[in-house]
Amino acid sequence: MAPSPTIGRSTAPPTDQPPTTSPAILLEGLHKAYGSVRAVDGLDLAIAAGEIVAVLGPNGAGKSTTTEMITGLTDPDRGRAEVFGRPPRTAVRDGLVGVMLQGGALLHEATVKDVLALMHGLHAHPLTLDEVIERADLSTFLKTKTEKLSGGQAQRLRYALAIMADPQLLILDEPTVGMDVEIRRAFWASMREFISGGRTVLFATHYLDEADAEADRIVVLARGRLIADGTPSTIKSRVADRTVTMAAHGVDLTELRRLPAVIAAESTGGRVMLRTTDSDSTLRALVAEHPGATDIEIVSASLEDAFLTLTHDQPEDLT
Numbered sequence: 001m002a003p004s005p006t007i008g009r010s011t012a013p014p015t016d017q018p019p020t021t022s023p024a025i026l027l028e029g030l031h032k033a034y035g036s037v038r039a040v041d042g043l044d045l046a047i048a049a050g051e052i053v054a055v056l057g058p059n060g061a062g063k064s065t066t067t068e069m070i071t072g073l074t075d076p077d078r079g080r081a082e083v084f085g086r087p088p089r090t091a092v093r094d095g096l097v098g099v100m101l102q103g104g105a106l107l108h109e110a111t112v113k114d115v116l117a118l119m120h121g122l123h124a125h126p127l128t129l130d131e132v133i134e135r136a137d138l139s140t141f142l143k144t145k146t147e148k149l150s151g152g153q154a155q156r157l158r159y160a161l162a163i164m165a166d167p168q169l170l171i172l173d174e175p176t177v178g179m180d181v182e183i184r185r186a187f188w189a190s191m192r193e194f195i196s197g198g199r200t201v202l203f204a205t206h207y208l209d210e211a212d213a214e215a216d217r218i219v220v221l222a223r224g225r226l227i228a229d230g231t232p233s234t235i236k237s238r239v240a241d242r243t244v245t246m247a248a249h250g251v252d253l254t255e256l257r258r259l260p261a262v263i264a265a266e267s268t269g270g271r272v273m274l275r276t277t278d279s280d281s282t283l284r285a286l287v288a289e290h291p292g293a294t295d296i297e298i299v300s301a302s303l304e305d306a307f308l309t310l311t312h313d314q315p316e317d318l319t
């Protein structure tokens, strides 16, 4: 399990203002391979100070590896990562970066209060403990030992540790995993308040709706490459938002592919599935042109469907 890179005494002065005019994050030609696996494969990305950016991508897309290089936990094989114009480890050491990693280790046999107090002592200019506790909504389980925390409560403690140094950049790897809907809503409300002074946020998520609701910009990774970058509405307009399914008998797949707004059609398990960007117009044409279609259903596309649509034209190997 990766250690928290926020551990270590920060030496920087309070960081109320963005420290430089450089981008908050600059990645140029970033590569990282594990054996024959190209985890990150030539990534270029610039994120301006003050942006809230969601990183989406299917399992193994390279999101965590990218996060690790931005936070200095992993070195790139080739290319460059800078945070506010500094090498990542320097930016972390200077207290500019708060990180919340997926399943980041928490001290065992210690209460939430112990962990907070211990970590608080390591920062030069932290938020007050009271502010951290309030922002992360930890007051009701301060005396709970870390191993007794629920998944969502542990995430709130990790969030508290990420904001403690009062960082200018927050990097969050799937921050709301394990939180129920209400807690998730409260988490984002607290986060929005915290970052309202111009802080930058980069968060990885598997939830398209979360990216849509919380981010100014969405970047989509697949096989270690950037395959889409834009506002939530731009990204959504490029992905199928519905799947129309029906019994496979009495319909012709080739003809169905020609229906309006259909991106892809496939037959599996006795049913035909049409991915469409406009289920209303697809359905109207389907009923009019294919009276033999039966047992029709419309379902929201999963995020996997969205990724399939975006990655559809991506070649396996560009080299």
Ligand SMILES: Nc1ncnc2c1ncn2[C@@H]1O[C@H](COP(=O)(O)OP(=O)(O)OP(=O)(O)O)[C@@H](O)[C@H]1O
Pocket: 034, 037, 038, 039, 040, 057, 058, 059, 060, 061, 062, 063, 064, 065, 066
């Ligand atoms: N330490 C490692 N050793 C070997 N392979 C690794 C290592 N870390 C990542 N990989 C591989 O690199 C690829 C990218 O992994 P990464 O964890 O960055 O993807 P991800 O987008 O974060 O995935 P997920 O959504 O499942 O967390 C995967 O094929 C993964 O198996």
